[in-house]
Amino acid sequence: MTMKIATILGARPQFIKAAALSRVIRKNPQFKEIIIHTGQHYDSNMSDVFFEQMQIPEPDHFLQISSKFHGEMTGRMIEAIEKVLLTDKPDVVLVYGDTNSTLAGAIAAKKLHMKIAHVEAGLRSFNMAMPEEINRIVADRISDFLFCPGKQAVDNLTKEGFLNFDSGVFEVGDIMKDVAYFYSPLERQPSFHVPEKFVLSTIHRAENTDDPDRLRSILEALNEISVDLPIVLPLHPRTKGRLSAMDVRLSPSVILVEPVGYLEMVYLLKRCSIVITDSGGLQKEAYFFDRPCITRRDETEWSELVTEGYNKVVGVDADRIIAAKNDFVSKKIAFRKDLYGEGKTAEKIVEILYESLNGKSI
Numbered sequence: 001m002t003m004k005i006a007t008i009l010g011a012r013p014q015f016i017k018a019a020a021l022s023r024v025i026r027k028n029p030q031f032k033e034i035i036i037h038t039g040q041h042y043d044s045n046m047s048d049v050f051f052e053q054m055q056i057p058e059p060d061h062f063l064q065i066s067s068k069f070h071g072e073m074t075g076r077m078i079e080a081i082e083k084v085l086l087t088d089k090p091d092v093v094l095v096y097g098d099t100n101s102t103l104a105g106a107i108a109a110k111k112l113h114m115k116i117a118h119v120e121a122g123l124r125s126f127n128m129a130m131p132e133e134i135n136r137i138v139a140d141r142i143s144d145f146l147f148c149p150g151k152q153a154v155d156n157l158t159k160e161g162f163l164n165f166d167s168g169v170f171e172v173g174d175i176m177k178d179v180a181y182f183y184s185p186l187e188r189q190p191s192f193h194v195p196e197k198f199v200l201s202t203i204h205r206a207e208n209t210d211d212p213d214r215l216r217s218i219l220e221a222l223n224e225i226s227v228d229l230p231i232v233l234p235l236h237p238r239t240k241g242r243l244s245a246m247d248v249r250l251s252p253s254v255i256l257v258e259p260v261g262y263l264e265m266v267y268l269l270k271r272c273s274i275v276i277t278d279s280g281g282l283q284k285e286a287y288f289f290d291r292p293c294i295t296r297r298d299e300t301e302w303s304e305l306v307t308e309g310y311n312k313v314v315g316v317d318a319d320r321i322i323a324a325k326n327d328f329v330s331k332k333i334a335f336r337k338d339l340y341g342e343g344k345t346a347e348k349i350v351e352i353l354y355e356s357l358n359g360k361s362i
């Protein structure tokens, strides 16, 4: 029997994660994948570039929904995804991570009594002010297959009583490790000049971009660090908008560039000295490419990286960011490669889905 999988995508990290899983799904003739792009991210350097570079098939449905307001965005997505699911009748709906597209896909599918597979399940920041925390908790609770990237995620679900629910919890490793390993040899040099030694940085988390004091403190730290070590800062459009409305002077050694494609990101990750970010995905990629990471947040979902000493979570205080950078440049870290699986997460997910829904292995 051919199994129909509907994949819901909307934001940059989801295109990147889907690149690995889509390839494995398409290799197996037992599956047919339907890709539904909500339109949450729509600039070509936030969306098209990943489909092109990573050879993700064109979406079957493009819903063109984006908005400033979470309720409006999520509501319109639920309505549009429901229509597609009613017509296409998939056997399982695949959602990734914790964005509004994830939440909308999960709710639309559940109300139609469809099976849901949540990739990157079980993560928690324990900060309910984050829209992502709300999205992931709801998506987890209504999913049938909870694909966890590591032990910590399984423990979180266990503590919340998921073993008593009618859903399956599976530790399968992190899909982003599959992506990093597969695309590493395909790295691409960016079109801008990359300094010999530099810090790779990104800023996009709402709590940082939408609070002028926090954003100012982050920029102050970058200016200071750039005196010794230039910063390459690909700017998320949300941050670009906020920066243009602020009266701040950035040092010329803070090199602002447009968002880059994944292959350019791999190039930068392999050559940078340190990553300083508030991104979820980048914290893990720093680890995959043996780079220490400073996280400008008050907590992280990826606590294993902190315990192992690969990541310092320091908030946005400029002095703390600078102290963390000084500490990392003064020592050499030995990265053990055993976190988040072996880079075979996509295969595991596909096998589990096929076996559970068909009663036999692929």
Ligand code: UD1
Residues within 6 Å of the ligand: 011, 012, 013, 040, 041, 042, 043, 044, 046, 047, 067, 068, 098, 099, 100, 101, 131, 132, 204, 205, 206, 237, 238, 241, 280
């Ligand atoms: C979203 C996710 C966040 C994820 C991030 C990945 C939610 C609640 N947040 O945050 O979890 O880490 O994506 O990057 O789902 N914009 C553009 N062009 C684009 C995309 C966005 O100009 O292609 C601007 C728009 O002004 C938009 C703003 O960025 O209003 C924010 O976009 P949105 O998708 O709402 O949130 P992100 O910050 O990208």
Ligand code: UDP
Residues within 6 Å of the ligand: 012, 013, 016, 202, 204, 234, 235, 258, 259, 260, 261, 262, 263, 265, 278, 279, 280, 281, 282, 285
């Ligand atoms: N990324 C990219 N180009 C950029 C910035 C980030 O390809 O200019 C990639 C990054 O390498 C990672 C993913 O986007 O794979 C992370 O997405 P983001 O930081 O937007 O979201 P989060 O992971 O925090 O949800």
